[in-house]
Amino acid sequence: MGLVIKNGRLIDPANGVDGRKDLYIDDNGFVIGVGKAPPGFKAKQTIDARGKVVCPGLVDLRARLREPGLEHMATIESEVHAAVAAGITTLCCPPDTYPVIDTPAMAQMIQSRAWRFELAFIHPLGALTQGLEGKRLTDMEALDEAGCVGFTNALAPITDTLVMRRAMEYAATLELTVFLHAEDPWLRDGGCVHEGEIGTRLGLAGIPEAAETVGVARDLALIEQTGCRAHFCNLSSGRAVAMIAEAKRQGLPVSADVTAHHLHLTEHDIGDFNTQCHVHPPLRGMRDRKGLRKALKSGVISAICSDHQPHEPDAKLAPFAQSGPGISALETLLPLTLRLVDDKLLTLPEAIALLTHKPAEIIGVDTGQLGVGATADVCIFDPEAHWVLTENSLVSRGHNTPFLGWEFRGRVTHTLIGGKLVFEL
């Protein structure tokens, strides 16, 4: 009794699997056989995945669901539906909700809200400082117990270097991972685009590359001193990833991610004030995009995330600097990553690894792989399906994306959570 996914190309990079193998799942939602039916297995349900790729459900390290506090933009309910439609089965939610996730009660509330829908799992990231104010540490042990998979001050800078040092020391004491948005707030100033050609042409205040490299340099010095395990979020410049590469060579316990849009867009996509390209950190130059792609290939960057930020339509109907930053990005995470395969940057298994077990390792959860005994969170996609992203095709409440009208190859057809089919195209 159980479920079998037949005839698909099973790609499970964590277990070195890439081939035509059937996947057997029991009634409890666990994988009980790969390629070969376990003795006595009888399928109650069969999914024919002929011509399709079967892989672990995607793990997205950063998605803002806007709940609690900003429900006019989106809700946990609306966004977990969007997630499973995009093959994403595990999400990390940053703590900059209203109120902030700085208490165990908040962390549990978000998880229990998500569990009610039995769709994607939400792992909260706890606040590194109370109220994200950059002053007093949070009860990290209690937050860890309550399910937080990492600690971050999100986009709120910790300007006091001593507080940052203490936060890292304390996190290191408890062997917790700190998620860093490295940026020097003074150099950022009021900037809203990359300080470069396009900002100069459009007269938009720029954020220099140095805002990121100065932030990374400071944080790396503190990581070296404290021994804290750290994950750099959302790197945007080629120079910053080169610094991370050097730190990794020296053996520092660091990892890094990048958003799918930074791998495809540059400042030039802003054109004439396209507010859909208003993101933070900003889209930078061609050289930076190249640097990010290179770091992805070499393994310096080990995860691609959506950095999903749904907005209500009015948020983008404003002059550029006043428009809300961010992209509704869950549903373009896999398609944009598959484009990197088409661009010959990555192999398909490499691309899938960057969306599954590698991000799962960063947050220390055992999803993102489909070995025997694993929870059957599965994404099935048709790698040859051509489709165009339109407002109607978006499930997310947020329709703010610069990718409307883009043609993609590869589309999710089925998503399973714990062996249960929760999405079918």
Add this chain to the structure above:
Amino acid sequence: MTQNLQFDDAGRLRHLLTIEGLSRRSILEILDTAESFISVGQREIKKIPLLRGRTVVNLFFESSTRTRTTFEIAAKRLSADVINLNVGASSTSKGETLLDTIRNLEAMHTDLFVVRHAESGAAHMIARHVPSHVHIINAGDGRHAHPTQGLLDAFTIRRHKGAFEKLKVAIVGDILHSRVARSQIQALKALGVAELRVVAPKTLLPMAVEKLGVHPYTRMEEGLDGVDVVMMLRLQRERMQGALIPSEQEYFNLYGLTPAKLALAAKDAIVMHPGPMNRGLEIDSAVADGPQSVILPQVTYGIAVRMAVMALIMGGSAEPAGGRR
């Protein structure tokens, strides 16, 4: 995208948002049209019926005296009905969005909005969301563009110096924050000046400024050497606070246009300034009021140039006589 937004399907100018994307021919058409309007201001009855019955709203989200007044006079000389609205911060503090403000005024059957806003891209955003019979003229958006200023400066240069191809031009001052400088650069590049320089301390030069097609200079003496046109920019006094320049005195010493510095330019060089001037900060009174200054003619020409832009946008023709009645 700029081209699509500024021109209608027939390729006629529908909005004026920026000079970027305008061809040399379209710019010359505007300048030639302006030339034909100069005489209107010199008559006893300073009015022609070109835009009679049309409604122009001067929508200023940022205060301005000179620009608003010259737009108002320009519209009135074309016989349009003009309403001035200084929205300031009050409307946004009431929670009304920029688009709501526009939509309300649009419902009153406005034909043309002259918009000034403190945010770069505001005019583009509005132009994208108004129906096709409504026209937008950007009267200055943030640091981005002030196209009619760029055009009137080009007009002034042509009147006083003739052909653009032989001219060396220097723009001096706060290039970083200046919408005027961006529009001047785009106009003069399109018109094909021989050499275009920008002169400022590094703190007031934008990153990658050379991508705009200009040669940056940080020393005024070198930047002014042999130029035919000196275009000064206004320096906002609040720049002192942002650690961009140390003091008014040091700025004046290094970048203020004095008779001694002007002597480095060509003997018959002209001096321009978009106003309002800070005498003793960016320009010495002896220069501002001196024989080489064309600062007041700039204001006069500004009316003719704005008449030309309004006439072309709403009349759809280069010839004032052929405009819609």
